[in-house]
Amino acid sequence: MKARVHISLKNGVLDPQGKAISNSLHGLGFESVLDVRQGKTIELDLTDMSKETAETEIDKMCQQLLANTVIENYSIELID
Amino acid sequence: MKARVHISLKNGVLDPQGKAISNSLHGLGFESVLDVRQGKTIELDLTDMSKETAETEIDKMCQQLLANTVIENYSIELID
Numbered sequence: 001m002k003a004r005v006h007i008s009l010k011n012g013v014l015d016p017q018g019k020a021i022s023n024s025l026h027g028l029g030f031e032s033v034l035d036v037r038q039g040k041t042i043e044l045d046l047t048d049m050s051k052e053t054a055e056t057e058i059d060k061m062c063q064q065l066l067a068n069t070v071i072e073n074y075s076i077e078l079i080d
Numbered sequence: 081m082k083a084r085v086h087i088s089l090k091n092g093v094l095d096p097q098g099k100a101i102s103n104s105l106h107g108l109g110f111e112s113v114l115d116v117r118q119g120k121t122i123e124l125d126l127t128d129m130s131k132e133t134a135e136t137e138i139d140k141m142c143q144q145l146l147a148n149t150v151i152e153n154y155s156i157e158l159i160d
Contacts, residue, residue, distance in 0.1 A: 021146070025141055043116065
């Protein structure tokens, strides 16, 4: 079972990495850039299980480790 | 115009961050985890332009800054 977790900063949370990327892009002449936000994608390769079990298991992983739920949102995408 | 760039390590490239996450998940009792790979998602907010122009512009951004094309793959997703 493969799954992907998308983790992004909540709206309103300052994103220094995104800001740094935005400044660098402007420095390279990309004036069309208005804003940049950086997030994480975590690809999980798990033993076979039902989709429901996988969803529950991965949610626990996010709550306990993968995401900082104070400042981050996460979404779970089951691949196969 | 909003777009998202998905950046992931090429197959075969060692992923120490993924390995660390995998070990931590095992430490928390998540035995179902076989492998973990971590990637980046960069959300871009750009001035209005055609999809073709955006695709070309973002590809240049990836080549010049956003992705290390020696060890990383990237894909561009235009949102609206």
